[in-house]
Amino acid sequence: MGITTVGTVGTVGAWSGAARGGPGPDAEPAALERELTEAVLAGAARSDVLRALCGATGRPARLLSARGVPLAATDGGAGVPAAVAHGVLAGTAGEVVDTLDGLRATALPVRAGATVAGVLLTLGPGDPRVRALAGAAVTALLIDAVRTGEESAEAPPRHTPxxxxxxxxxxxxxxxxxxxxxxxxxxxxxxxxxxxxxxxxxxxxxxxxxxxxxxxxxxxxxxxxxxxxxxxxxxxxxxxxxxxxxxxxxxxxxxxxxxxxxxxxxxxxxxxxxxxxxxxxxxxxxxxxxxxxxxGVVQMLLPLPRARLEAYAEAHLGPVLRRPELMATLRAWLAERGSRQSVSEQLHLHRNSVGYRVRQIKNLLGTDPLLPDAAAELHLALAALDLLAADDRRLRGVDDDGAVPAGR
Missing domain, CATH: 3.30.70 (Alpha-Beta Plaits)
Incomplete structure (x- = not known):
């Protein structure tokens, strides 16, 4: 294969099948890389590199920006979605991609460290030899990007976890x-x-x-x-x-x-x-x-705005809501399913005191908290209160020890 330069501007000349291996099936990746690198150093452009790669592989070649937009192509074809180009450059996409004009192509990232020249496509089904020949063009394309000052400013950022x-x-x-x-x-x-x-x-x-x-x-x-x-x-x-x-x-x-x-x-x-x-x-x-x-039932409350939660708690707990001693007794009474002894031990109260408070709760609420329907409503109302308290703590951004989390 032969590469010639004309005057002070280098171009890749005609690729003769008889000259130094030619661009066809006998082309060797190492020789192609050397020839392309020397040509670009002598002044050849990226379009010349793509034409040479096309001659060596027998397939159209395209160079895309980091956003998948064509920068140069031997066939005037389309690029790929930005997400696909980003995936190729990040090493998370497969080697074979689909172009926006509906063709399959082997995709290679053209980058080295902070230098990003784009994404190199060779059209056609995946082929190890074609990929190797395309890889031989990467160095030349990087040299061209640095030389012309056209490194991709669109290179996808490297995101931490x-x-x-x-x-x-x-x-x-x-x-x-x-x-x-x-x-x-x-x-x-x-x-x-x-x-x-x-x-x-x-x-x-x-x-x-x-x-x-x-x-x-x-x-x-x-x-x-x-x-x-x-x-x-x-x-x-x-x-x-x-x-x-x-x-x-x-x-x-x-x-x-x-x-x-x-x-x-x-x-x-x-x-x-x-x-x-x-x-x-x-x-x-x-x-x-x-x-x-x-x-459990808290799933029903999670989508509700604060005002709805407050209204529900007020509707079902209003008469005892601002009585801390009755609220504590109601929680314990529901949790212990009406065991006066257990509530007495939990709240450190005499059994008679527990009974007195439970009678107050029944009178204020107008119902027995242990009745199935009433218990379900009260459990949900208490859960709404707990969510409100949790939201208050989260919005204040203050931990239990008084520390303010970073970023507040």
Whole structure:
């Protein structure tokens, strides 16, 4: 194969089948790389490189920007979706892609460190030899990008796992973040649930170290960490591992919660919001782990705005709502299913005092709290109060020890 230069501007000359191996089936990748590199150093343009590659492979060649837009092509064809180009450059897409004009092509990233020249396509089905020959053109195209100052300013950013989780929480996921999520094992077609964990112990450095050692992508803000999980079993393992790694004796120092399973990555934002509300509820109730599937009737309350929750609690608890001693007795009475002895021990009250308070509650509410319908309504109203309290704590951004989480 021969490459000639004319004057001070280098061009790739005619590729003769008889000259030094020719561009056909006998072309060798190493020789092609050397010839193309020398030609570009002598002044050949990227369009010349693509024509030479086309001659060597017998297939059309296209160079695309980081957004999948054609920069040069031997056939004047189309590019690929931006998400596909980002995936190729991030190493998360397959070698064979479909172009916007409906053709199959082998795709190679043309990048080295911070230098990104784009995505190189050779049209046709996957073929190891064609891929090797296309790889021989990468160095020349990178040299051309540096020489002409046309490095792609559109190169997809390299997102950290924390960046990916933050994007999933916000519900605004860019194509490059979607590709980064895929590289972390987050399937866009079957997204996992949003999850949140909170640490209330004293070993914050151990907590941060333990989070850094997890295989899961994690976004941390002080005592709180967000991640994604496929199910309750995984969340339970994560919580237990973090508890052991922080070295705290108390099992309650790490609390975890997860939201519902979304139908799309965009719906993950809702799942994370559910997880945060359930975390607040778990901490209020002193429960170490609470999931959407395991929270019972609370599922009905999670989508409701604050005003609706307040109205429901007021409607069913109004007469005793501002009587802390009666509220505590009502909770215990429902939890212990009317056992005066158990309530007496739990609240440190005389049995007669428990009886007196229960009679007050019945008179004020106008019903027996243990009747099935009344009990269901009261349980739901108490859950609404707990959610409101959890939201208050979350919105204030103050932990149990008075510390304000980072970012507040």
């Amino acid at each position: 924390a960046d990916v989780v933050a994007a999933l929480r916000s519900g605004t996921v860019s194509p490059s973040q979607r590709a980064a999520a895929a590289s972390l094992g987050i399937d866009p077609q079957r997204p996992p649930a949003g999850a949140v964990l909170h640490y209330s112990g004293s070993r914050l450095r151990a907590w941060s170290t333990a989070l850094a050692w997890l295989e899961h992508p994690v976004q941390q803000e002080a005592r709180t960490a967000w991640t994604v999980v496929p199910g309750e079993a995984v969340l339970a393992r994560l919580r237990n591992r973090l508890r052991l790694m922080t070295g705290d004796e108390s099992a309650d120092h790490v609390v975890a919660a997860s939201g519902s399973h979304p139908d799309s990555p965009e719906d993950l934002a809702r799942s994370f919001t559910e997880a945060e509300r359930l975390l607040g509820l778990a901490r209020t109730r002193h429960v170490p782990l609470l999931t959407y599937d395991g929270c």
